[in-house]
Amino acid sequence: MTSVPSPARASARRGSARPRLLRPAVAAAALALALTACGSSSTTTGGDGKAAATRVVGTAHGKVTVPAHPLRIVSVHSWSTESLLDLGIRPVGVENSGANYVPPRYLKRWKAAAKVTTGADIDYEKIAALKPDLIVGVDVPYLSKAYKRLSAIAPTAFASFDESSSWSAYPQATATFVNGTAQLARLKRKYDDRIAAVRTSLGTKLTDSSWDVIQGGFDSGNYWIYSPASPVGDILSRLGVRFASATASVGKGGTKSVSYERADLLKDADYVVYYTNNDGSPANDIQKLFALRTFKELPAAKKHRVVGTPDFLPGSYSDAMGVVDSIEKGLRGQSG
Template identity: 30%
Template sequence: MTTRRPSALPPSRSRRRLLAALALSAAAVLGASSCSASGEGAQGGGGSAGKGAATRTVTDIAGKVEVPAEPKRIVSVDFYSPATLVDLGVKPVGVVEGFDSDDPDLRPKRYHDALKDTATIGTYYELNIEAVAQQNPDLIFAETRFLRKGELKRLQGIAPVVQLDAAGVGAWKDRTLMIGAAVGKSAEIEKQAAVFEKRADELKKKYADVLEKNRIAVFAYGQDHSTWGTYPAGHFYVPVWDAVGATFRPFTEGEHKGVEGSVSEWLSLEQIGKLDNADILLYAYGAGDFVDKTLARNTVWKNLPAVKNGMVFRNIPASVVSSFEWGTESLDALDGVLAEISEKAKA
């Protein structure tokens, strides 16, 4: 098969970023966390904490925010924080819709089991603010880029809001550390981070030859199987591939939306030839029929270098990693996929 060694970010960059984030999260709790008996200065005056409750100051993507020293009623209006909270032994009282689904491609089953009966407060892109208020939260987690106009201010009127972000390579790690700091469990989350990093390093070394010499494309289909798109480095669908140092094929003309870490434009099947710059093709866990039935009839697809070389593989399930423990489980699954790829590359 054709091999390339494209330029990539220095492998130490992700580790430096994580170490810096670890230090930041520790400082947020141990250094910058000032406990007081006053709720003055908190973002929101609502919630079950009430006046006179002890608070701590933590840092989120917007700056400093005062949160309860020991939050008791947490509402997650984002997709990610519930899994981290479960891993830390904290059960939120409100989550976005979807946790009642046991689809293995959405999340590991244990998160479904832990949260399937939790009250829902709408979707992460269309909240029910009244449902949030009904849970009487003392702390809210939100990925603010998905909030509609005016919703952040309304949420802050209910309880302190810790604002999160998930865009960019390694951003999910920073977010997870931030969640741990906000609930006063930095030590626990840092231990989970260390386990994840150790496992990622193991796979990076074990499959260095495959990872360094090949460009990958992780792709999925759009509506009615009539379009397709790929996920670049930094997208929330590919964090474990980022963690092991995979090199992604570059977008070709007309694919990039101009937003870092954003999925490509959804393209017609006639443009599937754009994937000819990938050595390894990985289709979404649930896209088997799309590959076996729709693409199998496409002549351009059948003539792609990766297809002709037999380098087409199914991606891991539940790839939208939302916590370090979830990530470690995903790395174990990735070990199996990389073993298949390595074996095929040697054939």
């Protein structure tokens, strides 16, 4: 659902192509779920004498009292924005990650919202002018530093940030903040059904194939190999595939930065999945790897089994289903 993005959709993903995370990172699963899973409700009286329902939710900065049914939400992180849009909620303000980096499924609605941040540059006056009743985001470093000023404007709920956890923690946290867990449950069922349908239709094409997960890196002359616990790795695991040795050797939540000259590390992969821009072009200079003779001679390259996806760093269930679509498309029409 990456410029100096929304953390970096970590903190600043060092020039990557879509405002998402610097590393495979992803999600604040266990921690985020623990903090955001429960909320209690109460009623307070506003200045106009009318009763206003509120809820208490767990966040990265402790318990926060939020409106039971927020009407004017500002999102300061792309993952929160995409999750809100998935839930059918249109925020009045969003981060400016750049239209080129917004998934097409969200672009029209993203354009319609006021832009209140550009990376770590936060326009506090513009946010205040929007009169939000709730501000949501992810507790990446630059937003964590901004938390105090944001919470002075409106109740602010940030999902915990943990690079070693699952991508699904972010939509879970956002849904909890906005009282959208029922809508989230429907999205999760849709995702689970999509996984099951692809597993059934592709069968052994999935279970008998091995995959490596890569992205163009930001270390000069290097690319990154992602772990099985990365966002795409997590989705591939759900689909039932095996991991080739390069990806299998990377520790949970990590990436391995290796020279472009080491394309041979991918030699035992039946398929290689990588990050693309929204227009399908290779992202983050991974084309430098693809241009090498050693890469072109790999079994996956010779058999045209190099699969790109613009949803490489999913921040929402729709993004995750986009990855499934890419994987399914990559396997269709392949023999054996």
